[in-house]
Amino acid sequence: MFADVDVVSDVISAMRLGKPHSTRTERRAPWAVRHEPFAGAGFHLVLEGTCWLTTPDGTRIELRAGDVAFLPHGGAHALAGDPTAPTEVPPVPLTAPSDDPDNDTGPRTVMLCGAYLMDRSWPHPLLRELPDLVHLPGGLGRHQSLRGAVELLATELAWPRLGRDAVVPALLDALLLYMIRAWLEDQPEGSGWTTAVRDPAVRTALLGIHSTPGRQWTVASLGELAGLSRAAFARRFTSLVGQPPLGYLTWWRMILAARLLRASDAPLRSVAAQVGYTSEFAFGAAFKRQHGLTPGAYRRKGTT
Incomplete structure (x- = not known):
């Protein structure tokens, strides 16, 4: 019934802002760069050579060819050609141009680095569960879809070709989903969203809510859809998702409403109807409870 809806993709599309960007860099040791925190998610892919990534809490990992370092919350970090290189250097943004590889004669490291802007105002619980740093080793047989996206992206950035301006953003969007999917697949059974999306x-x-958020759902109708009694479903949903079914439904409706208000000039009554409210007044009250602004004020703020 809901085969055309994917909860993880829906979450990402609601949180994403603007277009992603990436660069291909080549450096020869000794080198070190520092990246300051930013409102988004970043990644580093090692195509050739090795480097070391260090976070402010002292975590240090070696990245080898084929490895992916994903920073879902845009945290500060440093990259260096070897573990002894100083990391207290002037920050370099992710969009910095590639260094001249002929300036030094040490071992060469080739990387793809990129960033996505994210709306952090009301992060989805799925994104909140992601750690500050996700290390996805590039071993054979692991995450083949992710490996394929990396290879395609590396090819597009290495040699300018027709259609590159359209292909690269599409590959970056796919890469973001592949990184999150790879992390989810690596998680053990437990609680929270990593288990909720498998249950x-x-x-x-969740598929019902995300596919038809405007439907007049009740706990009973959602439980029936899930094949459980009302009480059993409510307990199971609340335990795994972290909030009751109707609480999540309202929260998600307000996230969608915010996106609609930012992206369109549809009348407020139309936005209200799309997210399940027959009363514009009730919609406005629910929206203000979550976002702290009326729908009209939120829209005006987004255009200034």
Whole structure:
């Protein structure tokens, strides 16, 4: 019934802002750069050579060819050609041009680095569960879809070709989903969203909410969809998702409403109807409870 809806993709599309960007860099040791925190998510892919990534809490990992370092919350970090290189250097943004590889004669490191802008005002719980740093090793047989996206992106950035301006953003969008999918697949069974999206009953209910958020859902109707009694479904959903079914439904409706208000000039009554409210007044009250502004004020703020 809901085969055309994917909860993870829906979450990302609601949180994303603007277009992603990336650069291909080549450096020869010794080198070190520092990246300051930013409102988004970043990644580093090692195509050739090795480097070391260090975070402010002292975490240090070696990145080898084929490895991906994903920073879902845009945290500060440093990259260096070897573990002893100083990291207290002037910050370099992710969009910095490639260094001249002929300036030094040490081992060469070739990387793809990129960033996505994200709306952090009301982050989805799925994104909140992601750690500050996700290291996805490039071993054979692991995350083949991610490996394929990396290879395609590296090819496009290495040699300018027709259609590159359209292909690269599409590949970056795919890469973001592949990185999150790879992390989810690597997580053990437990609680929270990593388990919620695997649980057949809860996943079915989430698909229902995300596919038709404007439907007049009740706990009973969602439980029936999930194949559980009302009480059993409510307990299971709340335990895995972190909030009751109707609480999540309202929260998600308000996230969608904010996106509609930012992206269109549709009348408020139309936005209200799309997210399940027959009363514009009730919609406005619910929106203000979550966002702190009336829908009209939120729209005006977004255009200034």
